[in-house]
Amino acid sequence: MAGTGLFAEILDGDVYKYYADGEWKKSSSAKTVAIINPTTRKTQYKVQACTQEEVNKVMESAKTAQKSWAKTPLWKRAELLHKAAAILKEHKAPIAECLVKEIAKPAKDAVTEVVRSGDLVSYTAEEGVRILGEGKFLVSDSFPGNERTKYCLTSKIPLGVILAIPPFNYPVNLAVSKIAPALIAGNSLVLKPPTQGAVSALHMVHCFHLAGFAKGLISCVTGKGSEIGDFLTMHPGVNCISFTGGDTGIAISKKAGMVPLQMELGGKDACIVLKDADLDLVAANIIKGGFSYSGQRCTAVKVVLVMESVADVLVDKVKAKIAKLTVGPPEDDCDITPVVSESSANFIEGLVKDAKEKGATFCQEYKRDGNLIWPLLLDNVRPDMRIAWEEPFGPVLPVIRINSIEEGIHHCNASNFGLQGCVFSKDVNKAILISDAMETGTVQINSAPARGPDHFPFQGLKDSGIGSQGVTNSINMMTKIKSTVINLPTPSYTMG
Numbered sequence: 001m002a003g004t005g006l007f008a009e010i011l012d013g014d015v016y017k018y019y020a021d022g023e024w025k026k027s028s029s030a031k032t033v034a035i036i037n038p039t040t041r042k043t044q045y046k047v048q049a050c051t052q053e054e055v056n057k058v059m060e061s062a063k064t065a066q067k068s069w070a071k072t073p074l075w076k077r078a079e080l081l082h083k084a085a086a087i088l089k090e091h092k093a094p095i096a097e098c099l100v101k102e103i104a105k106p107a108k109d110a111v112t113e114v115v116r117s118g119d120l121v122s123y124t125a126e127e128g129v130r131i132l133g134e135g136k137f138l139v140s141d142s143f144p145g146n147e148r149t150k151y152c153l154t155s156k157i158p159l160g161v162i163l164a165i166p167p168f169n170y171p172v173n174l175a176v177s178k179i180a181p182a183l184i185a186g187n188s189l190v191l192k193p194p195t196q197g198a199v200s201a202l203h204m205v206h207c208f209h210l211a212g213f214a215k216g217l218i219s220c221v222t223g224k225g226s227e228i229g230d231f232l233t234m235h236p237g238v239n240c241i242s243f244t245g246g247d248t249g250i251a252i253s254k255k256a257g258m259v260p261l262q263m264e265l266g267g268k269d270a271c272i273v274l275k276d277a278d279l280d281l282v283a284a285n286i287i288k289g290g291f292s293y294s295g296q297r298c299t300a301v302k303v304v305l306v307m308e309s310v311a312d313v314l315v316d317k318v319k320a321k322i323a324k325l326t327v328g329p330p331e332d333d334c335d336i337t338p339v340v341s342e343s344s345a346n347f348i349e350g351l352v353k354d355a356k357e358k359g360a361t362f363c364q365e366y367k368r369d370g371n372l373i374w375p376l377l378l379d380n381v382r383p384d385m386r387i388a389w390e391e392p393f394g395p396v397l398p399v400i401r402i403n404s405i406e407e408g409i410h411h412c413n414a415s416n417f418g419l420q421g422c423v424f425s426k427d428v429n430k431a432i433l434i435s436d437a438m439e440t441g442t443v444q445i446n447s448a449p450a451r452g453p454d455h456f457p458f459q460g461l462k463d464s465g466i467g468s469q470g471v472t473n474s475i476n477m478m479t480k481i482k483s484t485v486i487n488l489p490t491p492s493y494t495m496g
């Protein structure tokens with residue numbers, strides 16, 4: 001059970017502690033932040049509201065710890081990460097329980113998130129050993145005007161202190177996708193977990209603590225992003241920010257100083273369906289892509305752009321599948337569970353009302369009970385409706401009927417987002433041309449958008465992000481190149 005047994009140390013009465021200097025601590029603020037269970041809409045957990053002074057101390061310890069960590073052999077860093085991964089997987093049950101209570105993730109998906117996270121940590125350790133052990137050797141005579149008098153040796157060095165800020169929907173997986181690359185590359189790490197999801201993240205951090213990482217190397221400060229977020233992101237002790245979330249990321253990128261940024265932000269992933277598509281395959285992927293975790297995935301299918309000639313058949317197939325989705329509490333492993341907060345549910349309802357006023361066809365009756373919103377397909381959506389452009393982050397999916405492929409590509413590219421998209425067609429050559437024309441970081445052909453598997457590159461264009469994630473890209477992003485040049489008094493040519 002959460003906060004018991006091995007995890008008892010992280011709890012003080014009914015308030016979870018924060019993690020700094022290798023210890024679980026109470027904040028001197030004496031203030032707490034409530035975490036509301038999306039299903040019951042009652043306080044489920046409480047976490048510390050950390051102070052600016054505590055953030056300062058964490059940054060100092062992170063800086064000191066990083067210096068000796070960078071001198072720890074790469075294989076030893078990997079060994080510790082493998083240990084943390086094993087502990088995490090072994091203790092998947094209490095962490096998954098937190099995910100169910102804090103963010104209403106269906107029970108089975110919650111377990112999958114923890115296991116996937118352990119695998120990600122292990123994979124990162126292996127990949128780090130491979131790619132960080134390699135450097136480059138360059139000689140000067142390849143550039144015009146030079147003789148072979150200079151040997152340049154390059155290697156990848158850590159950046160220093162990495163600040164990691166994940167969103168509520170994958171508070172464990174999107175935290176370790178930042179923690180593991182940072183650590184294997186020789187950096188220290190300060191985590192600010194999302195408020196909804198903070199307790200799952202604290203349990204995960206305890207697994208790293210139990211693995212035996214040096215004190216100060218990993219810290220976890222809790223509190224509302226709106227209160228301590230700016231202080232953290234503008235802190236002079238931070239050398240790199242890895243953020244996943246919504247528009248907050250755009251604001252952070254304007255405020256952050258001269259530090260590398262990795263931003264994974266929102267999306268409005270389009271699903272373009274051609275006349276020759278396998279409509280059963282499309283319908284199955286629209287259900288998986290649009291409604292899993294109640295549409296609260298950045299990579300969810302967020303608008304279907306279907307050729308008019310096959311639209312009726314496709315909509316009927318999707319309607320039939322929606323009718324089979326189970327709706328209810330995450331504990332029962334229902335397909336559709338309450339969305340994360342009342343404000344989120346209100347926002348989704350606003351989009352639905354706007355679509356109704358402007359004449360969208362409701363394929364199901366709109367139904368809501370508290371934060372629980374029944375799955376809804378909106379047909380005949382037009383570009384003047386908000387839902388055509390905004391991401392609901394909920395189980396509501398618009399269908400726009402198109403008369404040409406160009407119309408579909410135009411809608412996709414007119415979005416301010418550019419995360420992923422997908423194309424369904426039996427003609428792979430045509431699908432590739434469409435993929436090339438779509439202004440998104442990834443296009444899936446004949447499958448729904450997805451970030452995983454976690455070693456694939458993952459990036460957004462336009463307002464969907466800066467840089468690229470995925471294990472290898474994240475490790476590279478959290479390092480810098482350092483060169484040493486050996487200057488010879490006379491040219492030297494091998495075997496010359």
Ligand SMILES: NC(=O)C1=CN([C@@H]2O[C@H](COP(=O)(O)OP(=O)(O)OC[C@H]3O[C@@H](n4cnc5c(N)ncnc54)[C@H](OP(=O)(O)O)[C@@H]3O)[C@@H](O)[C@H]2O)C=CC1
Binds near residue numbers: 196228233264266464
């Ligand atoms: N491209 C991608 O990979 C992904 C993108 N997303 C996007 O994230 C959004 C949903 O997630 P959500 O958690 O609501 O996103 P938010 O942007 O609201 O929050 C993300 C994180 O930022 C923190 N935060 C809030 N304000 C600040 C601030 N001023 N400075 C620093 N940090 C701050 C939050 O903390 P707190 O919770 O305390 O407010 C949270 O940890 C959607 O738009 C979705 O598309 C989600 C997942 C993946």
Ligand SMILES: O=C(O)[C@H](O)COP(=O)(O)O
Binds near residue numbers: 296299449
């Ligand atoms: O936060 C998200 O939405 C994730 O990045 C999506 O991950 P997935 O596509 O692998 O579910």
